[in-house]
Amino acid sequence: MSAGPYNYSYIFKYIIIGDMGVGKSCLLHQFTEKKFMADCPHTIGVEFGTRIIEVSGQKIKLQIWDTAGQERFRAVTRSYYRGAAGALMVYDITRRSTYNHLSSWLTDTRNLTNPSTVIFLIGNKCDLEGQRDVTYEEASKFAEENGLMFVEASAKTGDNVEEAFLETAKKIYQSIQDGRLDLNAAESGVQHKPSQPGRNPLSNDQQANKDNCAC
């Protein structure tokens, strides 16, 4: 683990995905700056944020890619899925359409990331209870079915924002401890593993199969 000159033991890469306008950049800003950014402009391509957190006494640097929700940047943002140890999938509880697109986001994520990537579902804008369009129960059920962690948060008030990022980190750390996640993968993505074909459009098979067949 190369901590470099900095005082941390791991780097976790996150990616934040979801439809346009669900508040991905605001969530990141709230998490890194602890401030709500009103009038946040559309993200062009990707934005980047870092913060050092502590999990089980370990200092961990989060490198977070905040992707553009606009369809036209999909090609650009795809590149960033690969190295992600955590994916925060965001929808807007006041707009059902953003919820409806979750399955396509999830497919993309599953296809492009490592199977051990922790996917965390965030229902943003929970401060706007009056305009709610997606119930907590519904989303909770969806998360459960797909094995996702889930929380409703508000980038505006900061509710649950911290928790979402920290819980994801805990889960990733847990995977490392359990040996389910190669440290190399956690640090810099899957590129150091000779398991690249797993990411290949030619074969989307689970790596686990491949590992098993090695014997």
Place this chain on the structure above:
Amino acid sequence: MDSEKDIEKEHVLSKRLNKIIQARIENDEETINAFKQLSTFYTENSLQARRNLRSQIEKRSLDINKQFLSSFLEVKNSFDCIYNDIADMSKSIQEMENRLHNTKTQTKQLLQQTSILQNERKKNIIQQNIVNAFLDRFQLSEEHLHILQGGKEQLLTPEIFSVIDRVQKIHNDCKILMQSGLQTLALDIMEQMTLYQEAALERLYRWTQNHCRNVENPDLTELITQAMLRLQDRPVLFKYVIDEYCICRRSKITDDFVNALTRGGPSGNPAPIEMRAHDSQIYVTDMLVWLNKAIAIEKQNLSLLLMLCTKNDSNDIITDSLAVICEGICQPLKMRVEKIINVPSQASVLYSVVNLLRYYKKCICKIVNKGLIQETLQELQENSEKSFLATLQNQVDSKLVRVEAPPRDLSPTLAITNLLAMLRDILSTANMSEGRETDMVKIAQTIMEPLLRAVNEQSSRLPPTDMAVYMLNCMYEMYTCLSLYEFMDDRLERLEAQSDAQIDTLTSEQAGSLVANLNLGPIYTILQDQSHGALSEVPGMEPSNLRNFLEKMDYLAAHPDSALLQQINLLTSSKHKKSVQKRSFDVLLAIYKQLYQAVLDPVNKYDSPHVIFNKTPDELEKIFS
């Protein structure tokens, strides 16, 4: 007896005779005179005459007696007169004596009085001496008073200070007087001295107020500093003088500044600062240098003015006063600098103005760290920083206003290289400036954020491979530029992470293309599939088919570049290129290894499996690396 008598008679006679005979008439003057007299009237020797002689002589004698008598009568009369006179005199004297006597008795009293008076006089003289000594000690002389109070026209002389000291001393000595029991007197004197003191200080105050502005004049320095020392006992007067001083100096330094700006030195040397107003850097430098120097001189003068004043903290007074003095120059300075800041110009020029303002603000604030001047400089600095960033932003925006399509060779577009050159230019300047860290981070942010957005925008219109290559090339260019400077770690980290993501994409594309080229897809799929029996019996896995693949593999090993996507060759960084190449070959190697192990595995029932492979995975790995 008779005889004897006779004899004796005879003897006497003879003696007489003898005498007569012997008498020599010619020697007897009396006789001669008598004869001379006789000759006057006895002119004829006749009998008659002889007979008459007697009577004649008697007659003459009578006449003479008569004459004598009458003469004597006269004498007697005279004597009588004299007698009377003397008697008168005696009487007068008697009288005088009496009078004298009287006087004498009278004078005695007088004498007594005199002696009393004399004693008193002596006493008085002693007292007078004491009083004089006292006055000397406890009062001011005429001369001193004159010095102290002065006339209307009279100049202040240094003696006034010794007089003031003396007044103070008298004032203090009164305490001794008081202890000796002379309370009233002491109090009176004290009051008087206080009045003098006040009057003197009042005079000093007026004088100082009129002259303080010339404190640097060597003829006055001594007097003024002394005066200030005295005045510091009267805070109000002291403050008035300082106020007056500040007002005078304020208008002077303002006039001087405006003159230096518009008129220059005597006979135009040095030239007026505004002559070079067209060059913002020189213009601002000249103004700030002038001010820095002038303010330093003002401080020196103030220190001189307060040289002897130790009672209060003169540093505070100096700073406060300097702040007031500098008030006047703020407006002209602000007007001019703001004009420069607000006129659109090159960001790099504005940046040097920012740095000049910062540097001189620091210098000037070392001398005076409060008041309008400090606020003005702070404001100017902030405005210039804002204006600089805004200008920079504008410049960047105007360069990126059109989203150009990347060129065919996927190298960064001209706008990007230009902006990076500008970034390098400004960062190099920033690297040497005060507070460079914040600056550099801000500058990098101002240029890099829009730049990255533009690159993303451009890339979003490209196919994945082109996108990754173009992005990598741009990132590489940016990375190379930023890595030259400090404080760019965050940006570099981001660029690196971004590059890594793109390398992943490229690797994936390249590996995919390799697998497709080598026709490895079906083989890989079969290898992953566990459900079949012996591999050699699976269609597509027969040794001949494998050999077909392995030949291609050999060709690739001999010509590793041949199978590369053509875009990979467009990568600027050979490191990126190598990395993509190595990682995609690693993927290939992994499959090769898997295949190798599978073929060698007896379960898969290959005949003479060693013949199929002419290279072990390790050998192949060596070739690829």
